[in-house]
Amino acid sequence: xxxxxxxxxxxxxxxxxxxxxxxxxxxxxxxxxxxxxxxxxxxxxxxxxxxxxxxxxxxxxxxxxxxxxxxxxxxxxxxxxxxxxxxxxxxxxxxxxxxxxxxxxxxxxxxxxxxxxxxxxxxxxxxxxxxxxxxxxxxxxxxxxxxxxxxxxxxxxxxxxxxxxxxxxxxxxxxxxxxxxxxxxxxxxxxxxxxxxxx
Numbered sequence: 001x002x003x004x005x006x007x008x009x010x011x012x013x014x015x016x017x018x019x020x021x022x023x024x025x026x027x028x029x030x031x032x033x034x035x036x037x038x039x040x041x042x043x044x045x046x047x048x049x050x051x052x053x054x055x056x057x058x059x060x061x062x063x064x065x066x067x068x069x070x071x072x073x074x075x076x077x078x079x080x081x082x083x084x085x086x087x088x089x090x091x092x093x094x095x096x097x098x099x100x101x102x103x104x105x106x107x108x109x110x111x112x113x114x115x116x117x118x119x120x121x122x123x124x125x126x127x128x129x130x131x132x133x134x135x136x137x138x139x140x141x142x143x144x145x146x147x148x149x150x151x152x153x154x155x156x157x158x159x160x161x162x163x164x165x166x167x168x169x170x171x172x173x174x175x176x177x178x179x180x181x182x183x184x185x186x187x188x189x190x191x192x193x194x195x196x197x198x199x
Contacts, residue, residue: 007181010054013047014178018171020044021151025167033159035093042089045082051178052078052126058181059135070129074122080115081152088155116152123148136180143173 021044024037031037056063056071063070092100104112127145130136147170154163 004057006057007054010051010057011178011181014051014054014174014181017044017047017051018174018178020047021174022168022171025164025171028159028167029161029164033093038089038093042086045085048078048082049075051174054181055126055130055136055177059130059133062133062135063129067129067133070122070125073118074126077115077119077122081119084112084115084155116155120149120152123152136177140173140176140180143169144177147173 020040024041028034028037052071052075056067059067060071092103095103124145127141130141130144131138147166150166151170154166157163
């Protein structure tokens with residue numbers, strides 16, 4: 001079955017997003033954070049929303065109301081988190097540490113943390129929705145929830161080898177999910193029975 005334009009676009013965006021997360025993470029395991037890796041990660045996050053939309057459209061007929069809510073929360077959280085990643089990697093990274101400290105001491109810090117919390121909640125919900133429908137393979141569906149949540153939780157902390165490992169695992173999960181879009185329509189393991197109207 002041929003893919004729709006949105007599926008093809010989402011697949012490409014998902015792979016680009018994965019590479020923009022995984023490659024800098026792998027490089028930073030040896031070099032630490034650099035201007036080049038920060039720029040790649042800061043710009044690559046923009047490909048997240050189209051990829052998420054393609055994932056949702058792929059399973060929307062089976063995910064029901066829960067899937068729609070999970071997608072909505074994940075989309076808002078991802079959009080906010082994308083702004084955080086862009087700002088941290090393309091703005092904050094190049095500022096004087098004293099300026100950064102002053103910037104993050106006020107309402108900006110609360111907004112950043114709020115966006116990250118919403119991203120974590122939305123990611124977990126969408127991961128559960130993928131597992132419920134069974135449209136996507138289980139391993140990357142679980143990986144989507146676990147690795148992206150870990151990525152968000154580790155973001156405010158100093159870089160360690162664990163950060164690099166998580167970046168690579170995020171990339172692997174996203175590539176697997178993105179390439180799964182090529183399979184076209186598939187029969188889910190679990191239909192959205194609870195949302196069936198009485199008749």
